[in-house]
Amino acid sequence: MTASGAPLAHRILLASVLVSCQPTGERAPGSAEPAVVTVEANDYAFGVPARVPAGIVSFRLVNQGKEAHHAQVIRLEGGKTAGDFVRAFTDTASMPAWVRYLGGPVGTAPGQEQRSTTRLAPGRYAMICRIRSPDGVTHVMKGMIREFEVVAGRGAVSDSFPTASDTVTLNDYGFVASRPLTAGYHTIRVENAGPQPHELVMLKLAPGKTPADFARWGLSGRHGPAPAVPVGGVEFLDQGARGVFVVDLAPGEYGFICFVPDTRDGKRHFLHGMMTQFAVR
Structure with missing residues (x-):
């Protein structure tokens, strides 16, 4: 996915599948839970x-x-x-x-x-x-x-993230998914590859509404029915940081959006185009 709002399937970078050494820091089978x-x-x-x-x-x-x-x-x-x-x-x-x-x-x-x-x-x-x-x-x-x-704890706390089914990479100013999201259960890893903080808020859109409608509603007092509902995501991440969330997706229209103020001009990142809409089938 990218900030251009083009269909998700047209903006995919296929993730490499690495089976040795777990370089992404994901949890190995049998290790402690978070x-x-x-x-x-x-x-x-x-x-x-x-x-x-x-x-x-x-x-x-x-x-x-x-x-x-x-x-x-x-x-x-x-x-x-x-x-x-x-x-x-x-x-x-x-x-x-x-x-x-x-x-x-x-x-x-x-x-x-x-x-x-x-x-x-x-x-x-x-x-x-x-x-x-x-x-x-x-x-x-x-x-x-x-x-x-x-x-630092004495108990067995995991130092590896849960294994992800999908990855979304954040940059200035867009979202890149490892594959199109489909209906069903997903464990999504979010990685910030941009030089400044970013977030991923995943929205389930009301019929006929867009991520931009949600942004206007959220920043102008939240009056009236919400044009979308956040269903998951990860709040602000510094460069190189990552987080994981899980979501069970029903078919419908969804979006990603970032509200972080820009380090250069203070505008929210969605005003620089960091929002996208896509269908889940």
Whole structure:
């Protein structure tokens, strides 16, 4: 898939199948499973364990609020804290270099849940929500940030990602899939090959709607029926970072979109063309 919006089948790069050494970091049969960390989201707070084990971690976001929420995972470097992040926060430009993006579950409707898997090294982290409320204020500025520590654990926590059935590579400014997505269950690895952060939000589109309709709706107060529903994806990833999500696709129209502010002009990446629509059969 590419940002041009051309049919998915016309934009495919076939993935090489490597059966030795597992160079992609995927889990070998019989190895430990990812740790599962449940995150409870309310308006406007997270319930997150104070300590999370290092390694491959699957975050399960359960939305108990009345608004949509996501769970962006960030690493705070250089001794910085959640308070430093809030003071530096901007939603229209790049954040300082001490903020490292490591994915997390995408936007989740009230009463629903999403999962996303990432790799965490020991250190100080925070979970934030960048979604805007109908009043135009971003949730993190309403207090929706929670700091936690990642610690080296004694138990058997996997250091390899679950084996993926599909891969989507992010770049400036597009999506490249290893093959066309079909109806059914998929484990999708998302890799950021671009020089700046990107995300993948996968949308199930309402009849006659487009990813651009969802972007306008999401950034203008979320009034009226949603033109699409996020069904999976991975929040902001730094260059070279990766994440995994699972999704069970029904036939229909879908899209990918990226809302990350550009490092050069501050525009959301979908305004640079980083969105695409495709059919699942």
